[in-house]
Amino acid sequence: MRAAVEISMYPLAGDYRPVIQTFIDRLNLYPELHVLTNALSTQIWGRLDRVMAILAEEMRRAAGGSQLVFVMKVLPGLEGPVEAGRTVGPPAAAPP
Secondary structure (H helix, E strand, C coil), X not given: CEEEEEEEEEECCCXXXXXXXXXXXXXXCCCCCEEEECCCCEEEEEEHHHHXXXXXXXXXXXXXXXXXXXXXXXXXXXXXXXXXCXXXXXXXXXXX
16 A cells, blocks of 8 residues: 655754754655655655655664654555646656
8 A cells, every 4th residue: 555654853952954854865765755845844655564664764763862753644545746636656766
């Protein structure tokens, strides 16, 4: 089952921008995810089980030495981001 997750991270101390940017950059390393970021949150599309496993690992990594709050919404069954009234799947892999 595919899903969409909207997630926001709130570091409770220190310079928050690098912590948030590192988290987003790490999510973008996974080719099976489609990741869109705006000023309020990051939206992630992919297989539900894989998205949740990746988020668990990356949230654990991000919280390594910091106090963080994560706020998430999970929408199971959503195929992909909607742009201009049509559903768009994950980006195609780059040619070898």
